[in-house]
Amino acid sequence: MRSVVVTGAGSGIGLSTTELLIEAGWHVLAADRDAAALDRLMERLGNRAGLLTTVLLDITDEKAIADLADRCQALQSPLQALVNSAGIGSNVRFADTTTDQLRRIYEVNVVGAFALSQALAPIMRENGGGSIVHIASVSGIKGNLGRSAYGASKGALVTLTKIMAVELADDLIRVNAIAPGPIETPMVKENHTAVTREEWNRTVPMRRYGRPEEIATAIAFLVDERQSSYVTGQILAVDGGFTAAGLMA
Numbered sequence: 001m002r003s004v005v006v007t008g009a010g011s012g013i014g015l016s017t018t019e020l021l022i023e024a025g026w027h028v029l030a031a032d033r034d035a036a037a038l039d040r041l042m043e044r045l046g047n048r049a050g051l052l053t054t055v056l057l058d059i060t061d062e063k064a065i066a067d068l069a070d071r072c073q074a075l076q077s078p079l080q081a082l083v084n085s086a087g088i089g090s091n092v093r094f095a096d097t098t099t100d101q102l103r104r105i106y107e108v109n110v111v112g113a114f115a116l117s118q119a120l121a122p123i124m125r126e127n128g129g130g131s132i133v134h135i136a137s138v139s140g141i142k143g144n145l146g147r148s149a150y151g152a153s154k155g156a157l158v159t160l161t162k163i164m165a166v167e168l169a170d171d172l173i174r175v176n177a178i179a180p181g182p183i184e185t186p187m188v189k190e191n192h193t194a195v196t197r198e199e200w201n202r203t204v205p206m207r208r209y210g211r212p213e214e215i216a217t218a219i220a221f222l223v224d225e226r227q228s229s230y231v232t233g234q235i236l237a238v239d240g241g242f243t244a245a246g247l248m249a
Helices: 012-023 035-051 062-073 099-126 148-171 186-191 194-203 212-223
Strands: 003-007 027-032 052-056 079-084 130-135 173-180 235-238
Touching (some): 003 062, 003 099, 012 027, 027 035, 027 062, 035 052, 062 099, 079 099, 079 212, 099 130, 099 148, 099 173, 130 212, 148 235, 173 212, 212 235
Parallel strands (some): 027 052, 079 130, 173 235
16 A cells, blocks of 8 residues: 645545545545544545545644654555645735735745655655655646736746656656646635636636546546656646637637
């Protein structure tokens, strides 16, 4: 059996990823800062909960990250993957974005993913290698309206993914990122107005929002060496064709 850490596991993409990887036989350390969400996850899994370990974690807390690394060092099922799904966002124009908002989003989306990857990569190396998947965004690839702080943070993750892939290749650790388009997650439901939804549905060739499980299947592919052993340094857009589109009818 293999172990994987999934952050942001209490909802959205992290939740769907946790469920799918457990179905695939992984032992999942499901990390989230929301204790109630982790309790609901445990209840939701029912008799499958034997493959789940919940971890209360704020990824901006470096001491908590170090404690998690110590737990991963002692796992009976070797740690072989990390999915950095925890993240926060905003839909605020550049002129209205405060430096505090920018710093907070960077602290979670970039520094948190960086610090956790740095803490767990040596453990994966000792275990013979592994896979790290960052959750970036199409807003880190395209200049989307209202995404100055969020998009900049996801763009940083895109670049970090490529650098980590190069530097960790000798350790047999593959590093990739998923760039989701609009996905029906709690964060999106909170931030997307009716106007925003109309804009996305007009510019996504498939004319709909994606589902968290459609991102989870791509993540499952990237963490499984049997399926993606020669894939590293890639940014996989799972976006209904958004990043590919030009003029549309």
